[in-house]
Each structure stands twice: as C-alpha cells, then as structure tokens.
Amino acid sequence: MALSNPVEIRLSTGRLELAARHWGNPAAEPVLAIHGWLDNAASFDFLLPHFDLERYQVVALDLPGHGWSDHRPPGESYHLLEYVRDIVAAVETLGWTNYRLLGHSLGGSLAMLAACAYPERIRQLVLLDALGPLTGPEENGPALLRQALDKSIQGSSRMASYPDFDAAVAARQKGIGALSEDAAATIVERNLQQIEGGVKWRTDPRLRWPSYQRMTEGQVAAYLKAIQCPTLLIAGEQGMLKPGHPRMESRLACISNLRLEYVEGAHHLHMEPRPDLVAKLIMDFYAEPA
Numbered sequence: 001m002a003l004s005n006p007v008e009i010r011l012s013t014g015r016l017e018l019a020a021r022h023w024g025n026p027a028a029e030p031v032l033a034i035h036g037w038l039d040n041a042a043s044f045d046f047l048l049p050h051f052d053l054e055r056y057q058v059v060a061l062d063l064p065g066h067g068w069s070d071h072r073p074p075g076e077s078y079h080l081l082e083y084v085r086d087i088v089a090a091v092e093t094l095g096w097t098n099y100r101l102l103g104h105s106l107g108g109s110l111a112m113l114a115a116c117a118y119p120e121r122i123r124q125l126v127l128l129d130a131l132g133p134l135t136g137p138e139e140n141g142p143a144l145l146r147q148a149l150d151k152s153i154q155g156s157s158r159m160a161s162y163p164d165f166d167a168a169v170a171a172r173q174k175g176i177g178a179l180s181e182d183a184a185a186t187i188v189e190r191n192l193q194q195i196e197g198g199v200k201w202r203t204d205p206r207l208r209w210p211s212y213q214r215m216t217e218g219q220v221a222a223y224l225k226a227i228q229c230p231t232l233l234i235a236g237e238q239g240m241l242k243p244g245h246p247r248m249e250s251r252l253a254c255i256s257n258l259r260l261e262y263v264e265g266a267h268h269l270h271m272e273p274r275p276d277l278v279a280k281l282i283m284d285f286y287a288e289p290a
Helices: 080-094 106-117 138-154 165-173 181-190 217-225 248-252 275-286
Strands: 007-012 017-023 029-034 056-061 099-104 122-128 192-195 198-201 231-236 258-263
Touching (some): 007 080, 029 080, 056 080, 080 106, 099 106, 122 275, 181 192
Parallel strands (some): 099 122, 122 231, 231 258
C-alpha cells in the first residue's frame, strides 16, 4: 500500500476505544494529529499527503464523541482536561515515548496542555489556528456552572437529520469556519450515520453542552509558560487568530520558543486553500534540531 493512503486503526485505551487514521511508515518518527471541535481525523486528509511519509508516521485521532470513536458513557461529559487524559492514554497504547504533536483549533489547545504536562516527551509542537482554550472571567463561574448543570438534567434535543449526504454537507458549510463543499464533505462523511429516510450526525450531542468551568487567562498563561519544546503556530490570515486578536500578543509572549507564520486561508487553513504550503512549513520546522 502506498504510504499516502491512510490505514484505519482502533486504539483500546482502557477508558474508550478510539478510532484513528495511520499515515506513513510505521517505523518512522511519530506524530500525533488532533482535530478541532466537531471535526474528525479526516480533516487532515488534505494536509498529510504532502508530508514526508517515509520519515514521519502520523496517527490522526478521532477524539471521543467524534468520528468513529466511542462516545463517553452516560453521565459523563466532555471536559477539556478529560480530552488530555484520552490523548495521553492513546499515546501509551501506541507505545510512543518521544513524539511530535500537531493540533488544529480545539486539538491545538489539547496538544498545548499535553506538551506542558509532559515536556520531556514532546519533541516539537505545531498549532494550526490555535493558541489555547477559551477563557472566561472568574465572576462568570457560578452562572456557567448553573447553566451546565441545568443542561445535564435537561439532556440533549433530538439530533438534526437530513434527507441525504448533500444536505448534511450544506449544513456543515454554515458551521464554524467557512468551508468549501469538498472540504465539508470530507469531514461530514466520517461524522454521519444512516437512518431511515436519511442521515444524521454520528457525533455525540453532548459535545455541544456548555462547559462546567472555563479557565482564566492567568491559568492559560501558566500552562503556556510551561511549554518547553520548539513551537510553530500557523495562523490563517482570515482565521480566528488574524492580526488584532485581543489576546494574541499576551499569549504569544508566554511561549518561550515560538515561531508564528501567517498563511492564506481561514480557520481550516490546513484543508484549503494551500495545504501543500502549510505542510512545507511544518516539514521545514520538523527538519530543524529539536
């Protein structure tokens, strides 16, 4: 099989069974790729064929509740730090002790948290339009907790369904971050299941529930300052971190060994318009001494 064709794998972590797509030479240097909220492992399908897949192997995870991975059991929720626990468990299952992290959006925030928790294991960190988790002022904490508890009692509404695949793709194009039909279809295909009379989302509806707690900017700064590995942030010129972002400068200053590159594109810059250019930036960065 050509190295540019991914292989579907399953990782039994002891908590959940996670789906993933394995790219490249199994004996090569390992990279863990982590997608964004409501996306899945297929969101890296545009980027990874441009990698040097003889030198690097990449495992692109489906996070819990996304894609083909297990949902959390009834009564559990999708707390940010629980995801980090899942990532660490996945790496332990793979048997990796020294590796690189590549994360988009939510996946970038998770990669940053993992990198600061295990600095001795992470060789390099690449962030795609991501610079840490959402935050909120301390005084909003009680109201946020009440909102989250109310939702956990109320439960999820019925998942949206669509008459066919094309209708689901059109709905995804209206979601967070503008996507072409081709890019949206790539993500949607892994996030759908057949039902009588059409299709519906495979993703866990609890992914849309409000958080029980958000970090403060001071907490995020402490995590960012703990990152020791060389870090590359690739931001979209029309993305969420475009110049002028209110917390951009303060967060950038927290990471001691960081390079920032802007490229053409919006939030899903690794999918379009120039995934080849994004891949080249990453390959050049990987080639530097870590």
